[in-house]
Amino acid sequence: MGSFSIWHWLVVLLIVVLVFGTKKLKNIGTDLGGAVKGFKDGVRDGNTTADAAVPPSGQVTGAQPPQADKTTIDVEARNKS
Known part of the structure; x- marks a missing residue:
């Protein structure tokens, strides 16, 4: 009762496939x-x-891009007081 035979595993596989x-x-x-x-x-x-200084593409860093895209609007969130 402690171990399963190959037939038990085949029945389990059949049920999973179904x-x-x-x-x-x-x-x-x-x-x-x-x-x-x-x-x-x-x-x-x-x-x-050697590649530790260059972040992977698409990763957000604190540095600004060399040229901002003309369609991107840079905004700053402010808290309501």
Whole structure:
């Protein structure tokens, strides 16, 4: 009773496939694989010190961009008193 046989696991797999469907399981596997690959790339890139001074593209920093986009409006929020 402590361990499951191969037949138990096959029945569980069959139920999962019937509930989610093969297409959804394929999408989940693809998404999970992409997330693992992205995590590994991020860890590998985080270990290099040469690129430490340059933030990744799209990351928000305190520095202003060299030229502001003409369609962007720069505003400052103020508290009501």
